[in-house]
Amino acid sequence: MKFFLALFTSLFLITQFGIAQETPSNSLLWEITGKKVKSPSYIFGTMHLIPNDDFLFPETLQEKVKTSDILVMEIGGLSEQLQAMQLMMLDSGTMFDYFSEEQLDSIFTYTKENLGFEEEQMRMAFGKMKPFVLVQLFTKDAFGANPQSYEMSLEKIAKTNDVEILGLETVEEQMSFIDNLSDKDQVNMIMEALRAEDNGAEEMTKLVDIYLSQDINKIYEFAVTSDMSSPEFEEDFLNKRNQNWIAPIQKIIKKKTAFIAVGAAHLGGPQGVIELLKAEGYILTPVKL
Template identity: 35%
Template sequence: MKIILWGMLFFIIANLSLAQVPTEKSLLWEIKAPGGATPGVEKPSYLFGTIHLICPADFSLSDSLKATLARSQQVALEIDMDDPGMMMAMMKTMNMREGNALRKLLSEQEYAKLSQFYKDSVGMGIQMFEQAKPFVLMGPLFNAVLSCQPQSYEMSLVELAAKQKSEVIGIETLDEQMAIFDSIPYKDQAKMILTMIDNLPAARKEFKELVNLYKAQKVNELYNLTMKSEFGMDGNEEIMLFARNKKWISRIQKIMSEKPTFFAVGAAHLGGEKGVIALLRKEGYQVRAVL
């Protein structure tokens, strides 16, 4: 169950002038407050774009990244992933609102197809997910897409933070993340899973392209691919990406005003006119690629 919950979490865990949009090729960015250092905080903060799940062969933590993290005093992820109560809290918030069930969202034929696929290709029955928000099924489904035992940048950063005795905090709460999937119709979530199952070769090809762009550090191209994906936002960009980016800006400003911070969020949040980098630049922050 813990593996399922981590997989689910990582799946979660996406109107400015074009001059603000990042064109540099980098996953790591230095952030300085308008006018230079924040009073009382002499060192800059940093922003890193992660990919939530990736095969070990494609995973890499650069020396530059490790060095910037070492210069920071805390790590801020999308949510606080070293909170010992997180798994219990997730189990309490993973179910749909009262009266909803997976069988009610799908036709009898669709439900049978979904059940057979998870039994044959994922190695588990879907009965345990009957009351869960359908996106929860995405976690274990990614094993079939990736064909590997994936690694997590977030968990690696948590481990590095622990070694240097840095606190790990969250930009948003788990309740806020889980509430996103009450805003997106449950039936749409279930259909998205069926679409991926019906088009696994295309999903694998798209994810491979996503990983290639990530490794090439092309954050704006990665953002563009995310926007046109058949297996991702599907009309829910405002809920899953743009509104969260906007909400994060004031929180990032407050967090970095207190101490030098290493921020790490999904790389799709960095690019585009409504991305975190462009929004920070619009507020007068200096956001510079660390090469």
Template identity: 35%
Template sequence: MFNSKSIALTCLLFFTFLFNGFCQESKSLLWKISGNGITQPSYLFGTIHLICENDFIVSPAVETSVKNASQVYLEIDMDDPNLNAQMQQYMKMANGQKLQNVLKPDDYKVVSRFFKDSLGVNVDFFNDTKPMLLYSFVLIKMMNGCNIKSYEQAFVEMAKKQQKEVKGLETVAQQMSFIDQISAEKQGDDLVKAIKNYPVYRTYFTKLINVYKEQDIEGLQKLFSDPEFGTSENENETLIYNRNKTWIEQIKAIALKQPTFFAVGAGHLAGDSGVIKLLRNQGFKVEPVN
């Protein structure tokens, strides 16, 4: 049931929900990038990396945007045939750390029991896996056994049908390196907190899904301002803002060369350090597409 590709997707999902501080923007997940020397517009779409099939919607505007683009860029190249091998290489904790050493004994029992009773999985199989990735399995559990869809995989399939290349703004190694900047102990504490407070976290997760479906950026801002679930400013700097700054130079160079469909986690789009604002600061026109 769980493989390295599902871990890659759920890791992306986790990144989607690690942000706060939105500015007020229109209710849209699809944005057109133009101006500043661009001859043909590119498009920017905010994904939620995994979602129940019944909630999954690709609008005609999104389909048209992909069709009009020459290529598709995701956070990482989900069409890379070496993706599974790369995930296996980088999903482990550094320095040979083990989960039972990172967690307190009682907390390890809590995690072990949750994985066995709720997921039917022996947590010892993931004993050297980064705890943040294990949190991803808790998110899958919150989806209550629904048929799961991935926007990234959908865009890969669309690109293949249209014979367009799929590329990534960063490598698996780069993405995993951001996780490594947060101590394994802190990752483990967050995992235990989510499991111990599972009903509350599930309610919060459901609200996030609903607000995402409504494309309500202001609503997301309110949810992510909740100190009970939000991450620290330092963690946001590591996991969101620094990556956004790195992406901007790439997006700028790519969009100037050819029309491109960019799809990244919706958490990267808004706010003063979001991709939309950063692109506007570079002189580009970024406007919602409804």
């Protein structure tokens, strides 16, 4: 469960340089200056879904989006997100081929008792989808009745104010992370989500508390110490993606005033975006929200 919740600070769907001890980390918003940037740009760490009552979105943050030339997110807006539905479909077989009979019995019992879905309904509605969909189904209540999305809110502001929107990667690239998980890891993730008490509400509360503390290094630590995390996860899902983003970010901020929004787990840590940009010669200054 902790692994899945960590995705909400690092994956839009649904981090070794030494870090100086004196480097402040208690901010989700950082100003980027230096190295001949056109004008100060900003980078902000999001949770891709967050309970409505915990949605931290002050007017000062909104103003920085409105006055930017470009909004940069992990993927470039809602229109691209909708493509994810096609990528959630299996090429062959059914979702339920992944599970043992005992596991299927647990799944169908749970969905009938907690979600009101009979086995036949589950097979018809989800059979052709990839197993990861079940994790989202089992944990939907952890975010409350009306969860908020930073990305959707940022995109709405950008479109209202004619701010250009750009993505650092494609939906296909994001979905490839899930596809690269082994069948065993996917099944374990789903069964963990099914067994979680209160649909993961307790872990969600911990994650939200860490997020609202604005300590980006603690957010990073939450992501890399999850039950299913591994050196491979940290390298492929955080480090490589962080490194891939640096070149396009440099190109953008050289010419335009940018507001960059990525999952908060990507900001902290020795190979987080903040440290990588510093290593390129930029000045990163935390901004109080």
